[in-house]
Every structure is written in C-alpha cells, then in structure tokens.
Amino acid sequence: MSKLSLSVGPQHPGSGHMRIILTLSGDYIIEAIPDPGYVHRGEEKLAEYRNYIQNIPHLERPVVLDATGAIFPYVLAVEDLMNIIVPERAQFIRVIMAELNRIISHLYYMAIYGIFMGHSTMFMWPVGDREVFIDLANTIAGQRVTYAFLVPGGVRNDMPEKVKEQADKACNYFEKRLIEYEHIFMNNPLFEKRTKGVGILPKQDAIRLGVVGPTLRASGVKSDVRKDDTYSIYNQLDFEIPVSNACDSWSRAWIHMEEMRQSMSIIKQCLKRIPTGPVKLNLKQIKVPPGESYSRVEAARGSLSYYLISDGGKVPYRVRIMTPSFRNLITIPYIMKGVMLADMPPTYWGIDYWPVEADR
Amino acid sequence: MVETSNTESTLIEREQKLAADLKSRFGDVLEITIKSKRIKIKVKSERLLDIANYINNELGFDHSTSVSGVDYPNSKEFEVVYHLSTYGREDFRDIVIAFSTRISRDEPKTLSLINIWPSVEYSERETFEMFGIIFEGHPKLEKLLLPEDWNDIPPLRKDFKPPGR
Numbered sequence: 324m325s326k327l328s329l330s331v332g333p334q335h336p337g338s339g340h341m342r343i344i345l346t347l348s349g350d351y352i353i354e355a356i357p358d359p360g361y362v363h364r365g366e367e368k369l370a371e372y373r374n375y376i377q378n379i380p381h382l383e384r385p386v387v388l389d390a391t392g393a394i395f396p397y398v399l400a401v402e403d404l405m406n407i408i409v410p411e412r413a414q415f416i417r418v419i420m421a422e423l424n425r426i427i428s429h430l431y432y433m434a435i436y437g438i439f440m441g442h443s444t445m446f447m448w449p450v451g452d453r454e455v456f457i458d459l460a461n462t463i464a465g466q467r468v469t470y471a472f473l474v475p476g477g478v479r480n481d482m483p484e485k486v487k488e489q490a491d492k493a494c495n496y497f498e499k500r501l502i503e504y505e506h507i508f509m510n511n512p513l514f515e516k517r518t519k520g521v522g523i524l525p526k527q528d529a530i531r532l533g534v535v536g537p538t539l540r541a542s543g544v545k546s547d548v549r550k551d552d553t554y555s556i557y558n559q560l561d562f563e564i565p566v567s568n569a570c571d572s573w574s575r576a577w578i579h580m581e582e583m584r585q586s587m588s589i590i591k592q593c594l595k596r597i598p599t600g601p602v603k604l605n606l607k608q609i610k611v612p613p614g615e616s617y618s619r620v621e622a623a624r625g626s627l628s629y630y631l632i633s634d635g636g637k638v639p640y641r642v643r644i645m646t647p648s649f650r651n652l653i654t655i656p657y658i659m660k661g662v663m664l665a666d667m668p669p670t671y672w673g674i675d676y677w678p679v680e681a682d683r
Numbered sequence: 684m685v686e687t688s689n690t691e692s693t694l695i696e697r698e699q700k701l702a703a704d705l706k707s708r709f710g711d712v713l714e715i716t717i718k719s720k721r722i723k724i725k726v727k728s729e730r731l732l733d734i735a736n737y738i739n740n741e742l743g744f745d746h747s748t749s750v751s752g753v754d755y756p757n758s759k760e761f762e763v764v765y766h767l768s769t770y771g772r773e774d775f776r777d778i779v780i781a782f783s784t785r786i787s788r789d790e791p792k793t794l795s796l797i798n799i800w801p802s803v804e805y806s807e808r809e810t811f812e813m814f815g816i817i818f819e820g821h822p823k824l825e826k827l828l829l830p831e832d833w834n835d836i837p838p839l840r841k842d843f844k845p846p847g848r
Binding site for chain 1 (some may be wrong): 723747748776800801802805826840
C-alpha cells in the first residue's frame with residue numbers, strides 16, 4: 324500500500340500549538356515525528372535578566388495549570404544556595420498548594436481526554452469540578468491560576484482559617500464525583516476500546532528514554548520524586564504511588580484518577596497537622612551566594628527540575644528548566660507507531676503532553 | 684527524627700562509595716564534589732565516553748534528566764552538563780550525578796552520548812541550537828524550538844542580547 328505523509332498541527336493536534344508529522348499506511352501510523360517549538364518563549368534567557376523575585380511570575384507562565392509545581396523547584400534551588408530553612412507552616416502550605424495544583428491539572432487532563440474521545444460530558448464535568456479546587460486555591464493564594472505564591476523563604480501570605488472547612492467540603496464532594504467519572508468514562512466501553520492496548524510503551528523503553536510522571540508509572544516503574552528524592556515535608560506524609568503494568572493509554576488515565584485520590588488524602592493530612600507560626604522568613608533582600616544547585620519536584624506531569632547557577636550577582640547566571648512534557652516528547656514516535664489515525668488524538672493526550680510547558 | 688538521621692548517614696555512605704568508585708577507577712577525573720544528594724563530576728572531554736559508559740553500565744545511572752550548556756565567555760569555554768539519574772538502582776534513586784566537561788568556545792564540539800543514554804536526544808538538540816555546540820554522532824542535529832529562519836547567533840550565549848535589553 325502506498326504511504327501518505329500528513330502534517331497534524333501546528334494548530335492544535337490536541338491542546339496547544341505543536342505539530343506531529345505522520346506517515347500513514349492506509350489508516351495506520353507507521354512513523355510519527357514531533358515538531359515542537361511553536362510556543363517557545365525563551366524563559367531560560369529571560370531569567371538571566373531578572374532578579375530572583377522578578378523571575379517568579381514569568382517562570383510560572385509556561386505551566387499555568389500547575390503553577391506551584393513549576394515554581395516549587397525554583398524556590399528550592401534558591402533556598403539551597405542561600406542555605407536557609409523555611410518555616411514549617413510554610414512547608415505545609417506549599418505542599419497543600421502543590422497537591423491542589425496536581426488535582427487541577429489532572430482534572431483538565433481528564434476533560435481534554437473526554438473531548439478527544441468526542442465525549443462531551445467528560446469535558447463538562449471535570450471542567451466544572453475543577454472550579455471547586457480553583458476556588459480553594461484562590462482562598463489560599465488569592466489567585467485562580469498563576470499565584471506567584473511561593474517565594475524564597477516561604478509563601479507570600481498565610482492562608483485564612485476557613486480553608487479547612489472549604490477543603491473538607493471540596494474533598495467530600497469530589498470523592499463521590501470520581502466514582503461517577505469511573506462509571507461514565509473509565510469503564511465506558513467506547514473509551515476502553517480506543518485506549519486499552521493502544522499507545523504501548525514497554526517498561527524497558529520507559530526507563531531507557533528517561534520518561535517521567537504518570538506515563539512512567541503506567542509503564543510499570545514505581546518512581547515518584549516525592550518518595551525517591553523526597554523534599555519539603557513529603558517524608559512525613561502517608562500516601563501511595565499508583566502503578567500499572569498495562570503500559571497503554573487507558574492505564575495513563577487510570578493513574579491520573581488514582582493520583583487525584585492520593586492528593587486529596589495528602590491535603591487532608593496536611594490540614595490536620597499544620598502547625599501555627601510564621602509563613603515567611605524575614606529576608607531583607609535575596610542575596611544568593613555563588614554556586615550551583617539542582618533541584619527537582621514531582622509536578623503534576625512528572626519530574627520538573629531546575630539547574631540554577633549563581634555568580635553572586637543580582638540575577639541568576641544560568642537557569643536551566645527541564646519540564647516533564649519536554650522529557651516525554653521522546654515517547655511520541657514510540658507510542659504512535661501502529662496506532663490508527665483516528666486514535667492519534669487520545670494517544671497523544673494520554674501522555675499529558677503540554678506544548679507550552681515543553682517549549683518553555 | 685531518628686529515622687531521618689539514619690537515612691542521612693547511609694546517604695553520605697552511598698555518596699562516598701560512588702565517588703570512591705569513580706576515583707579509583709578513573710585517576711584522571713578532574714574534580715568530584717558532593718553536596719547532599721548531588722554529585723558533580725568534571726572530566727576532560729576526551730574521557731567523556733569511557734566514564735559515561737562506566738556510570739551507565741556499572742553504577743546503573745540509566746537515564747539523563749537534562750543536558751545543559753553554560754557559557755563562560757571570560758574563559759572562552761562552554762560547559763556541557765549531563766544530569767543523570769536512575770530508575771533501575773533503587774538505592775541510588777535520590778542521587779543526581781552532574782557529569783560535566785568544558786570545551787573550547789571557538790570550536791564547540793563534543794561527542795554525543797546518545798548511544799549510551801537515548802534520553803539525551805532532544806536535550807542535546809536543544810543545547811545545539813541554543814549554544815551552537817556540536818554533538819558529534821547525534822543522528823539529527825537540527826533546529827528544535829527556534830524558528831526555522833533564525834539567523835542570529837545561538838540565543839543562550841552570553842553575547843546575544845535580547846531586543847530591548
């Protein structure tokens with residue numbers, strides 16, 4: 324059969340601007356080459372021209388859904404170089420925000436997964452339920468999506484007392500909703516048919532290619548930075564790492580569902596144990612001594628790391644951002660191979676690839 | 684709290700063991716620095732492949748988390764840093780090795796490590812376009828994120844000034 328070359332994108336092969344060049348044989352994909360870069364902002368260069376505080380808002384921008392995950396390793400790296408220890412209450416608030424952002428990002432993932440399958444209800448429900456958590460984040464950090472809330476030395480403001488009640492209400496509501504999601508979407512025969520056994524990434528490949536996040540865990544590798552290279556207060560918390568050996572698109576969605584349950588459990592534990600006290604060190608100025616630091620956290624899509632070099636000046640000498648989407652880009656040729664063209668969008672979205680985050 | 688100090692003491696042992704392994708095996712490693720869970724190894728660029736092979740095969744660091752270029756115009760050098768981590772070795776999962784070499788800024792060439800760590804594919808490509816560093820042996824050293832018609836110097840070099848700055 325003759326081959327056909329097809330360019331998908333750059334206008335939204337899924338969500339965000341990115342192109343995939345497919346080679347088709349009939350209905351089947353025999354080769355897929357990703358072509359990123361349409362939303363490249365030069366964040367690493369920008370960071371060399373702004374001081375350590377001015378850098379915070381713009382470094383969050385590539386990852387609006389998971390702003391805390393994006394800025395968490397940055398503040399950890401700055402604090403590591405400055406050799407300061409953050410007050411404990413601030414550590415708890417940071418973890419609460421990080422887990423809230425994980426839920427917000429995962430809900431968006433489920434919504435877009437739904438619309439890629441032509442399943443409008445699965446688009447409407449998670450987007451609606453996401454508001455519950457956005458409101459909660461708004462109560463804590465004062466903004467809906469990008470907060471600039473984490474700063475070197477703590478968090479910008481203390482959270483109001485009513486958060487506990489609001490969080491309990493949100494979690495109780497959402498735990499029931501997750502069961503409904505399972506009925507309407509996860510166990511939906513149409514969804515299963517188009518994702519089970521599709522987009523396979525074997526365990527060996529996942530390790531070799533250095534894949535991260537839910538995609539890695541769906542390929543049977545039990546690895547999560549929160550446990551492996553623990554940071555902040557995660558070693559004091561009790562939570563599970565969901566793993567699946569199915570290696571397919573369906574199991575990637577399942578991992579996201581389970582992780583939202585774990586995140587809610589973490590938020591509840593934090594709110595129960597959060598101590599009173601200051602939330603920010605009283606730093607007169609951010610003076611970072613020369614040196615370098617590499618820090619990583621488990622953001623919503625996987626390991627997000629910063630390699631920060633300071634020469635003792637007002638601005639960083641070099642900021643290297645490595646995002647989970649950029650690292651998972653390498654899987655696209657593997658998971659697409661042999662997939663039907665009609666199943667390309669869900670397979671693409673299965674790895675939770677976010678073009679803006681990848682291009683930085 | 685006792686538990687934390689325990690894991691920390693074993694962490695120091697593990698770090699020391701890794702560093703000692705490398706030092707005894709390769710006498711010509713330029714510098715090894717250890718700083719809580721992060722080990723930096725500086726090597727000469729011609730020794731890159733041998734030592735990378737050892738870190739992958741013997742120490743079990745099976746993937747690269749990032750490849751970074753750093754520009755030092757004053758000493759006319761680029762530093763190429765490979766950050767390495769492991770999934771296979773559970774006892775080393777918290778450790779990140781920064782494996783680095785310095786190359787001349789006038790003739791920025793180094794060997795690609797793609798045959799040892801396939802995970803460097805896009806990171807090396809990005810470092811190529813952002814710094815102009817040529818990774819010899821990389822199968823597809825082309826533009827990745829920059830516009831196709833970019834005709835200025837590589838933008839992450841210190842002598843490239845963004846418009847308005």
